[in-house]
Amino acid sequence: MRKSIFVIAFSLGFILLLAGVASAQQSQPTPSDDQVxxxxxxxxxxxCENTPLDVCPTTACARWRDLxxxxxxxxxxxxxxxxxxxxxxxxxxxxxxxxxxxxxLVYLGPLVAVVIGIYVLYRVYRSWNKTVPESNAPPSxxxxxxxxxxxxxxxxxxxxxxVRKG
Amino acid sequence: MEEITTEQAQKPSQKVIPRWGRMIAWVxxxxxxxxxxxxxxxxQQGPVAVGxxxxxxxxxxxxxxxxxxxxxxxxxxxxxxxASWCKPCEQEAxxxxxxxxxxxxxxxxxxxxxxxxxTESASLAYIERFKITYPNGPDxxxxxxxxxxxxxxxxxxxxDKQGKLAYVKLSPFTSxxxxxxxxxxxxxx
Numbered sequence: 001m002r003k004s005i006f007v008i009a010f011s012l013g014f015i016l017l018l019a020g021v022a023s024a025q026q027s028q029p030t031p032s033d034d035q036v037x038x039x040x041x042x043x044x045x046x047x048c049e050n051t052p053l054d055v056c057p058t059t060a061c062a063r064w065r066d067l068x069x070x071x072x073x074x075x076x077x078x079x080x081x082x083x084x085x086x087x088x089x090x091x092x093x094x095x096x097x098x099x100x101x102x103x104x105l106v107y108l109g110p111l112v113a114v115v116i117g118i119y120v121l122y123r124v125y126r127s128w129n130k131t132v133p134e135s136n137a138p139p140s141x142x143x144x145x146x147x148x149x150x151x152x153x154x155x156x157x158x159x160x161x162x163v164r165k166g
Numbered sequence: 167m168e169e170i171t172t173e174q175a176q177k178p179s180q181k182v183i184p185r186w187g188r189m190i191a192w193v194x195x196x197x198x199x200x201x202x203x204x205x206x207x208x209x210q211q212g213p214v215a216v217g218x219x220x221x222x223x224x225x226x227x228x229x230x231x232x233x234x235x236x237x238x239x240x241x242x243x244x245x246x247x248x249a250s251w252c253k254p255c256e257q258e259a260x261x262x263x264x265x266x267x268x269x270x271x272x273x274x275x276x277x278x279x280x281x282x283x284x285t286e287s288a289s290l291a292y293i294e295r296f297k298i299t300y301p302n303g304p305d306x307x308x309x310x311x312x313x314x315x316x317x318x319x320x321x322x323x324x325x326d327k328q329g330k331l332a333y334v335k336l337s338p339f340t341s342x343x344x345x346x347x348x349x350x351x352x353x354x355x
Contacts, residue, residue: 046283046308047283058251059251060249063285063288064285067285086307087307089307090307090308105198105201112194
């Protein structure tokens with residue numbers, strides 16, 4: 001009797017253990033295509049340049065996607081997977097190059113271009129304003145500046161002289 | 167009659183960009199042009215040419231061994247770039263293995279297989295499938311293929327005992343005889 005109780009208890013324990021293992025396996029499901037593609041679309045295989053890994057139809061890219069799936073299943077993060085691909089296949093597999101070395105030009109170039117553009121616009125705007133005379137004196141009733149008034153006066157005087165002489 | 171104009175000589179008092187500013191702008195522009203020119207030149211270069219000294223490299227094989235310039239010195243080296251997903255590579259794989267088995271006893275010929283943009287499991291399966299026994303390893307970071315400026319796979323480079331590139335094949339070998347024809351003249355009497 002005691003022996004049969006021991007056998008039943010042992011069997012129950014074994015079944016519970018199996019159930020625990022099964023549920024643990026279920027808690028780490030196989031990564032879905034969407035999860036794989038979320039990472040794959042950030043990577044480019046050197047074989048098919050300019051085609052993101054998530055839509056590349058070649059065997060090489062299919063194997064790379066399988067590799068991403070395996071690594072996701074192994075619990076690796078997105079960054080760890082990307083780091084692995086860079087180590088294995090070089091930085092050119094990344095859709096966006098890492099901001100280091102000559103790649104910095106990609107990030108700093110547009111910023112410098114925008115700053116230069118703003119400066120040029122500022123200069124052009126200033127030069128347009130400069131076409132109006134810089135004198136701060138208010139214009140006369142004729143709408144001319146004092147300098148223009150003086151020139152006009154001189155012209156009138158000379159004209160009058162010419163008329164008198166003539 | 168003297169012509170009199172009312173137009174005033176109004177010279178806008180524009181500020182000139184300081185000299186250092188112009189210098190920086192020109193240096194920046196020149197630097198950018200140099201970088202663009204270097205990239206274009208590099209992209210236009212073909213594979214390493216016969217007669218040139220090919221780039222040296224150190225390969226870590228799939229079984230963890232290191233093969234570098236010291237192991238290659240004074241030997242005829244056959245460097246073969248391949249990938250497990252490459253069908254033409256499968257075509258030449260048995261011939262390359264046969265050639266390796268033929269030359270290996272001499273001791274002055276070394277075959278090196280470099281798996282290009284391949285997954286390790288697929289590469290190992292390929293090596294197993296074709297029973298390849300010469301050293302093979304992954305092209306980590308694709309640094310070796312970039313140094314050789316390869317354009318795809320399979321590509322094979324044979325280096326003579328003086329360390330100069332003696333033969334380039336940018337397609338698969340079609341027979342064992344073809345491989346022997348490429349290697350034998352480099353072995354000397």
